[in-house]
Amino acid sequence: MKPWILGLTGGIGSGKSAAAEHFASLGIHMVDADHAARWVVEPGRPALARIVERFGDALLLPDGQLNRAALRERIFKAEDERRWLEQLLHPLIGQEIASNLAQAQSPYAILVSPLLVESGQHRMTQRVLVVDTPEHLQLERTMRRDQVSEEQVRSILKAQALRDDRLKHADDVLLNDGDLGHLHQQVERLHQFYLGLRGGQP
Missing domain, CATH: 3.40.50.300 (P-loop containing nucleotide triphosphate hydrolases)
Known part of the structure; x- marks a missing residue:
């Protein structure tokens, strides 16, 4: 069941x-939504490419990871940027959570x-x-x-x-x-x- x-x-x-x-x-079996939110912006995932396309390379750390602090700073001041980011990430986070929950035994x-x-x-x-x-x-x-x-x-x-x-x-x-x-x-x-x-x- x-x-x-x-x-x-x-x-x-x-x-x-x-x-x-x-x-x-x-x-x-436990899935953490915060972890899912981190996974979807890992290097090599489409979401990260879209974020860089919109905000530029300044949002990347030297190792290619997302610079979360810089992104937070960026969207904190701009309501429309925050909305854009949420529309990009929320469905992806939802998919990540659903596929992980589906593995539960x-x-x-x-x-x-x-x-x-x-x-x-x-x-x-x-x-x-x-x-x-x-x-x-x-x-x-x-x-x-x-x-x-x-x-x-x-x-x-x-x-x-x-x-x-x-x-x-x-x-x-x-x-x-x-x-x-x-x-x-x-x-x-x-x-x-x-x-x-x-x-x-x-």
Whole structure:
């Protein structure tokens, strides 16, 4: 039977990566949308050629890889450039995710994406799990992990889907306000529940 797809999302510093890793350690096939976004612009892939054609060689690093920082800078200031890039990349990222999910051998597979709701990627899934964390913990964890200022974290939080929007799309919510052991217990409980679902629905 074809595995059903669980969408896993959460704001920055919510612990969604730690949750995803634990699902993976239980034998669940996992696809990370961020990785797919990186693969589609690897050297030799058509998307990179199109980006260079539009923005010039200045966006390449000496080894031929895409200079992400330069690209971010470029589209940050220009709405139409950002839209052009999204129209180029979103379908390719979608294809990359779909072909990777199609390789899943586990009873269900997971699509991890910080922008699951905003990007419309939730439409590729049968069920959505949101890892939710009180904002003060998100701030603390992200500042500690990325060595960035509170101001920077707040601006990232603002750009991501509002917590309420994310929660509106959730079929399940994992409240991550304890330690890693507590997170793992909740993942294992959900995993047992998911194994009993057909097509992601009880």
